[in-house]
Amino acid sequence: MRSMRSARTARPLGQAHGIQLHGACARPRSHNNRREVLTRATASPQTVEDRAQDKKGFLEAFTGGGVEGIDPSPQVVWGQNILPSEIAELKAGSSAGADGLPRVEPSEGVVFGDLEAERDDLSAKREEIVELLKENGAVHFTGYKLMQDAAGYHDFYDILGLDPCLDPIHSVAARPVSSAEHKIYEAVNKPSRSNYIVGMHNEMVGTQAPRYAGFVCFKPADEGGEFWTVGGNDFFHELSTPLLEKMQRKKVIFSVVEFPMGFLKNLDEGVRENVAKPLIKSLMGFAVGFKVDFDVFFRFVEEGYDGDMALQGYASPQPAVIRDPVSNLPVVFCNLHSHSKFLRDDRQKKLGALKKTTGASQANKTDCSFGDDEPFTDEELLEVDRAVMKVVKFIDMKKGDVVLLDNYRTMHGRGTFKGSRHNAVAWFSGFVKGRK
Numbered sequence: 001m002r003s004m005r006s007a008r009t010a011r012p013l014g015q016a017h018g019i020q021l022h023g024a025c026a027r028p029r030s031h032n033n034r035r036e037v038l039t040r041a042t043a044s045p046q047t048v049e050d051r052a053q054d055k056k057g058f059l060e061a062f063t064g065g066g067v068e069g070i071d072p073s074p075q076v077v078w079g080q081n082i083l084p085s086e087i088a089e090l091k092a093g094s095s096a097g098a099d100g101l102p103r104v105e106p107s108e109g110v111v112f113g114d115l116e117a118e119r120d121d122l123s124a125k126r127e128e129i130v131e132l133l134k135e136n137g138a139v140h141f142t143g144y145k146l147m148q149d150a151a152g153y154h155d156f157y158d159i160l161g162l163d164p165c166l167d168p169i170h171s172v173a174a175r176p177v178s179s180a181e182h183k184i185y186e187a188v189n190k191p192s193r194s195n196y197i198v199g200m201h202n203e204m205v206g207t208q209a210p211r212y213a214g215f216v217c218f219k220p221a222d223e224g225g226e227f228w229t230v231g232g233n234d235f236f237h238e239l240s241t242p243l244l245e246k247m248q249r250k251k252v253i254f255s256v257v258e259f260p261m262g263f264l265k266n267l268d269e270g271v272r273e274n275v276a277k278p279l280i281k282s283l284m285g286f287a288v289g290f291k292v293d294f295d296v297f298f299r300f301v302e303e304g305y306d307g308d309m310a311l312q313g314y315a316s317p318q319p320a321v322i323r324d325p326v327s328n329l330p331v332v333f334c335n336l337h338s339h340s341k342f343l344r345d346d347r348q349k350k351l352g353a354l355k356k357t358t359g360a361s362q363a364n365k366t367d368c369s370f371g372d373d374e375p376f377t378d379e380e381l382l383e384v385d386r387a388v389m390k391v392v393k394f395i396d397m398k399k400g401d402v403v404l405l406d407n408y409r410t411m412h413g414r415g416t417f418k419g420s421r422h423n424a425v426a427w428f429s430g431f432v433k434g435r436k
């Protein structure tokens with residue numbers, strides 16, 4: 001068991017995740033544009049109630065995600081260790097600009113809505129698409145009717161030869177399912193999280209990470225909600241070298257789960273400290289350890305996500321920079337932007353308070369620190385945000401649009417939105433054998 005962290009550790013945690021979209025093409029924007037996005041979403045957050053599938057209960061979160069019959073998410077491929085002393089040299093040895101986001105549209109003559117023709121078109125372009133993904137780390141599909149529903153989206157990923165896998169947090173899944181039949185999960189569509197920015201992250205929990213992710217828009221939000229991507233190599237080149245070196249030297253740890261424990265405050269202090277806390281900690285360690293295949297250690301903090309006492313589970317320290325297994329490019333593979341409580345709070349200050357969330361979302365709160373428990377300074381976290389917002393691409397996704405990305409090479413997130421939306425994701429362990 002690790003040592004307890006004090007002071008800064010007591011800074012609460014939050015959550016990260018999701019997707020969302022609208023518009024046609026990705027365009028890098030400057031930091032100023034972030035303000036525009038934030039401002040646009042500031043006015044009167046939606047007060048629509050969460051839908052039934054968004055309200056999984058606290059216990060249901062431990063019963064699995066509802067998708068069955070496919071393999072678990074693959075283990076993370078950490079690759080050969082990159083030493084802190086190599087960071088500067090790696091930066092000098094290449095330049096930014098490798099990460100792209102090409103668009104793929106139906107070929108000339110393919111009539112929109114002629115599903116057979118659309119399928120044939122995708123099939124004919126398959127090799128080209130695989131190559132585009134390999135070169136750029138992400139591809140944006142637009143103009144197809146096929147992917148406007150779950151069955152068509154299933155056809156799409158079958159045609160490309162992608163092999164679907166379970167959510168990396170399947171066993172403790174708080175993620176609702178969009179279509180169990182077609183192995184598709186919901187993005188973060190909850191109305192209660194509509195004025196919440198999902199920070200940039202690779203889909204990775206503990207030891208599991210899908211190789212590829214395909215985000216599909218079944219219904220755009222009424223307003224706002226771009227899908228965001230950040231090229232991991234772009235980010236590597238943009239982020240401060242001393243900070244990258246420090247992160248690589250000390251490694252980074254993330255809390256993977258948080259359980260509200262405010263009720264403990266009602267107990268006598270002696271009982272709370274000597275009986276309740278140790279008991280809960282061991283029980284939770286057992287329960288979570290039973291469901292996930294990676295080490296989780298727990299610590300109590302005075303102020304969790306909701307400003308009340310909480311029990312947080314943390315995963316093992318990980319490096320911040322790895323080599324993308326496909327391109328071998330150095331990429332930042334580290335979810336600070338989404339998992340930092342400080343950055344979430346900083347964004348939320350500009351957006352207004354969130355609605356109180358319900359159900360399993362209460363367990364999905366995160367924060368981070370260096371691997372030796374040293375907290376990140378505000379300046380370091382603001383540098384992370386600066387670098388992200390410098391290289392982020394905002395993608396307006398229309399109904400039926402898909403952003404297919406290499407989960408090691410390209411981070412994802414989403415902006416705020418208004419109204420109801422239905423965006424979804426399928427995870428892939430790779431290409432079906434024999435088709436690569």
Ligand SMILES: [Fe+2]
Nearest residue numbers: 017018203412
């Ligand atoms: Fe995600």
